[in-house]
Amino acid sequence: MEWIEANAGWLWLVLALVLAGVEVLTLDLLFLMLAAGAAAGGVAALAGADLWVQIVLFAVVSLLMLTAVRPAALRRLHSDDAASASYLDTLPGRRLTADAAITRESGLIGVDGDTWSARVDAGAPDAEPGTDVRILRVDGATLIVAPVPRIDWDAARD
Numbered sequence: 001m002e003w004i005e006a007n008a009g010w011l012w013l014v015l016a017l018v019l020a021g022v023e024v025l026t027l028d029l030l031f032l033m034l035a036a037g038a039a040a041g042g043v044a045a046l047a048g049a050d051l052w053v054q055i056v057l058f059a060v061v062s063l064l065m066l067t068a069v070r071p072a073a074l075r076r077l078h079s080d081d082a083a084s085a086s087y088l089d090t091l092p093g094r095r096l097t098a099d100a101a102i103t104r105e106s107g108l109i110g111v112d113g114d115t116w117s118a119r120v121d122a123g124a125p126d127a128e129p130g131t132d133v134r135i136l137r138v139d140g141a142t143l144i145v146a147p148v149p150r151i152d153w154d155a156a157r158d
Helices: 002-006 008-026 030-046 051-078 153-157
Strands: 095-097 108-111 114-120 132-139 142-147
Touching: 002 008, 008 030, 008 051, 030 051, 095 108, 108 142
Parallel strands: 114 142
Antiparallel strands: 095 132, 108 114, 132 142
């Protein structure tokens, strides 16, 4: 017991590093909170506190970190879903011009320098080359599109 009390600072440091290492593997912010408690116990050991004080400080700091800091940190980490949206999530709603004819069975369209297979949504008319289309959804590697309605201003004047 005397050896543990004499080397408590090193033991807390090793425990904090091991817990931080486990956190790197799990990425759940659980073991990082425990590592903070172990670091607090190590500071108490270096300050000359008794072993029971170090253990109580470890428990109190760990619990405070788990109940107060971890939920806020997790909310902060997971709050920005738009920044983590994939490229495919950004495609629906985009307006493009059809380079070739797009039918319900087949078609090709260029998006940001890439050529995608495309087809017109059920119930929508085929898109002729030069027609503006809007991407409705992504179905695997195929874009489901619909022609954007055009106003014929010349016909409206008659």
